[in-house]
Amino acid sequence: MTFPNQAGNARKQAAHVLLEARREQYICAARRVLLLRLLEHGTATIDDVRDAIELPTGIDPKCFGAVPGHLARAGIIRRVGFATTTRAIAHARPVTVWQLVDARRAQAWLASHRPLPDLTTGAQLALPLVDAGASETGDVVSVAR
Numbered sequence: 001m002t003f004p005n006q007a008g009n010a011r012k013q014a015a016h017v018l019l020e021a022r023r024e025q026y027i028c029a030a031r032r033v034l035l036l037r038l039l040e041h042g043t044a045t046i047d048d049v050r051d052a053i054e055l056p057t058g059i060d061p062k063c064f065g066a067v068p069g070h071l072a073r074a075g076i077i078r079r080v081g082f083a084t085t086t087r088a089i090a091h092a093r094p095v096t097v098w099q100l101v102d103a104r105r106a107q108a109w110l111a112s113h114r115p116l117p118d119l120t121t122g123a124q125l126a127l128p129l130v131d132a133g134a135s136e137t138g139d140v141v142s143v144a145r
Helices: 004-042 046-052 061-073 101-110 122-127
Strands: 076-083 095-099
Touching: 004 076, 004 095, 004 101, 046 061, 046 095, 046 101, 061 076, 061 101, 095 101
Parallel strands: none
Antiparallel strands: 076 095
């Protein structure tokens, strides 16, 4: 028996999976921006990244908090201090200043993390999405159009 809200629930779950994938797309792009900025200038802040990456409606800019941690744990960048943010909305709060530690490893990271395709247009929208709640069983939820 099919309940009327099952189709709606499936669409909602598929949208959540797409949103999560899109978030990862922006984090990867932001890491690329940070590394490229560091390779060119030696130091950077998250303000440099936020200036270069435009997030669509529905993606919380707090996701940028995940950008430097992975690179720092990998020994590619390190925190060297703090600066006052240049974003008026942030009310002059301090942001971390990052410094490049290993240019060779930064370039290797960039080479192995190519820009991801835009997940909001084209054939990607027709691909079946794995339901996050059913991932252990391998069930697939298709996005109804």
